[in-house]
Amino acid sequence: MRYSSSRGQYPPVSAAEAIKMGLAPDGGLFVPDQIPVLSSADWELMTSQNYQERAGHILGLFLEEFTADEIRDCVEGAYNSTNFDDSRIAPTAELGRQVFVLELWHGPTCAFKDMALQLLPRLLVASARKTGEQSEIVILVATSGDTGKAALEGFKDVPGVKIIVFYPQDGVSEVQKRQMISQFGNNVYVAAVSGNFDDAQNGVKQIFSDRSFIDSLAQHGMKMSSANSINWGRLLPQIVYYLSAYADLVGAKRLIAGDKVNVVVPTGNFGNILAAFYAGQMGMPINRLIFASNANNVLTEFIRTGRYDRKRSFVKTISPSMDILISSNLERLLFELTGHDALKVRAWMEELRDSGCYQVDMETARKLDQYFWADFASDDETHMTIRKIWQEEGYLLDTHTAVGFDVYDKYVLATGDQTPTIIASTASPYKFGRSVAEAILPMELLEGQDEFSVLEVLAEFTNIPVPAAIKGLDQRPILHATVTSKEGMQATVAKFLEL
Ligand SMILES: *Cc1c(COP(=O)(O)O)cnc(C)c1O
Numbered sequence: 001m002r003y004s005s006s007r008g009q010y011p012p013v014s015a016a017e018a019i020k021m022g023l024a025p026d027g028g029l030f031v032p033d034q035i036p037v038l039s040s041a042d043w044e045l046m047t048s049q050n051y052q053e054r055a056g057h058i059l060g061l062f063l064e065e066f067t068a069d070e071i072r073d074c075v076e077g078a079y080n081s082t083n084f085d086d087s088r089i090a091p092t093a094e095l096g097r098q099v100f101v102l103e104l105w106h107g108p109t110c111a112f113k114d115m116a117l118q119l120l121p122r123l124l125v126a127s128a129r130k131t132g133e134q135s136e137i138v139i140l141v142a143t144s145g146d147t148g149k150a151a152l153e154g155f156k157d158v159p160g161v162k163i164i165v166f167y168p169q170d171g172v173s174e175v176q177k178r179q180m181i182s183q184f185g186n187n188v189y190v191a192a193v194s195g196n197f198d199d200a201q202n203g204v205k206q207i208f209s210d211r212s213f214i215d216s217l218a219q220h221g222m223k224m225s226s227a228n229s230i231n232w233g234r235l236l237p238q239i240v241y242y243l244s245a246y247a248d249l250v251g252a253k254r255l256i257a258g259d260k261v262n263v264v265v266p267t268g269n270f271g272n273i274l275a276a277f278y279a280g281q282m283g284m285p286i287n288r289l290i291f292a293s294n295a296n297n298v299l300t301e302f303i304r305t306g307r308y309d310r311k312r313s314f315v316k317t318i319s320p321s322m323d324i325l326i327s328s329n330l331e332r333l334l335f336e337l338t339g340h341d342a343l344k345v346r347a348w349m350e351e352l353r354d355s356g357c358y359q360v361d362m363e364t365a366r367k368l369d370q371y372f373w374a375d376f377a378s379d380d381e382t383h384m385t386i387r388k389i390w391q392e393e394g395y396l397l398d399t400h401t402a403v404g405f406d407v408y409d410k411y412v413l414a415t416g417d418q419t420p421t422i423i424a425s426t427a428s429p430y431k432f433g434r435s436v437a438e439a440i441l442p443m444e445l446l447e448g449q450d451e452f453s454v455l456e457v458l459a460e461f462t463n464i465p466v467p468a469a470i471k472g473l474d475q476r477p478i479l480h481a482t483v484t485s486k487e488g489m490q491a492t493v494a495k496f497l498e499l
């Protein structure tokens with residue numbers, strides 16, 4: 001199977017090359033030339049497989065040049081009981097009314113990014129080996145919180161790789177910061193940037209495009225790469241859990257093979273919901289993909305109207321991992337919906353770059369409407385949803401998953417649709433514990449409590465234990481204390497790498 005650039009100005013490459021390169025050199029995203037469709041024998045087999053076996057099977061369909069042993073090593077290194085606190089890896093919980101919560105946060109950082117970032121480093125190393133890469137790979141990440149820690153956990157102690165994470169000094173939560181600065185590993189580096197997330201991200205982009213810096217890395221036998229969600233190797237692991245959830249529900253006789261389901265995804269950068277779209281292309285019977293955003297709802301408007309306009313202001317919400325205005329993975333969806341029309345996609349992306357907006361053609365807008373339904377939730381609605389689901393179902397949602405529940409309610413109200421529904425749950429409630437606690441606890445209990453003691457109060461009240469990955473974080477030794485200005489980021493990289 002070959003992978004083509006969505007901008008059509010670079011020749012197709014193998015899976016290993018696509019994963020090693022991340023972004024195509026013409027600025028496009030790599031997309032597989034055909035999507036494999038699962039046979040009824042595949043589905044039957046999957047019903048009796050465990051998560052690792054399903055992942056191995058599905059990955060094998062996309063990664064033709066990888067041997068079954070290589071894939072098994074990657075999968076078992078990623079999804080095991082050292083990294084995940086539930087042996088089912090991505091279990092579903094049923095909340096009445098045929099609503100199934102797909103819990104994607106049992107990994108080492110308690111958010112769904114672990115599902116991809118535990119596997120990507122292993123795929124990357126295997127891809128580098130396969131393509132004869134001699135250089136050491138340096139992963140540079142700018143993070144607004146969740147990605148940085150998940151990437152550190154995924155890449156720590158991986159041979160042939162070094163990882164450097166920059167986070168905005170005052171732009172991440174205390175839990176997120178503590179998670180990063182206490183990171184173990186002989187190849188990990190973390191630095192705070194005095195500035196906001198945009199400063200950190202722009203700094204990383206500048207380093208990536210600095211020719212003389214790239215040359216000096218090459219002289220030291222090193223090469224930069226990225227772990228962000230444009231990499232096919234990050235999207236692919238996410239397709240697995242949707243197919244796996246469906247197989248689980250059929251296996252548990254909650255669905256009959258062939259029954260349609262809706263899938264609700266709280267969305268930021270469009271990666272997770274795009275994976276659900278691909279699961280549908282592979283034959284998972286999906287009725288509607290329900291797209292949930294917070295007040296940063298540029299994509300809600302896009303799904304409804306086919307017009308993308310990024311000229312709007314950024315809102316800080318209680319679901320910060322979805323506070324995104326520019327969604328890179330949308331380009332892959334446009335490529336798919338236009339039947340791989342790179343000319344069209346390129347024209348829209350150029351319009352976006354030059355004027356900050358574009359309008360897709362009627363046919364594409366019609367397809368958007370056919371596959372997706374979109375709405376958004378305010379912070380107040382998110383709080384109310386957490387309280388309601390806790391009181392009615394005894395199930396505790398994090399702030400991102402609650403956005404998904406709120407939008408699902410709006411969908412049912414608007415359409416009356418009773419199709420069974422899978423809601424992707426993207427983080428443990430403890431990852432965003434203060435907002436969750438504020439939604440369900442009396443204010444007096446929270447007064448004067450810091451971010452860590454709030455978690456203990458929440459655990460006592462709900463009887464749901466604090467995950468081991470977060471418990472006692474404030475007691476762990478600080479291993480990374482570097483702070484850099486925006487201008488000093490490149491020098492910081494040079495110092496870490498001893499150039
Ligand atoms: C990253 C993230 C999201 C958004 O996922 P996308 O793939 O960017 O749409 C949602 N919830 C949580 C908790 C996240 O960390």
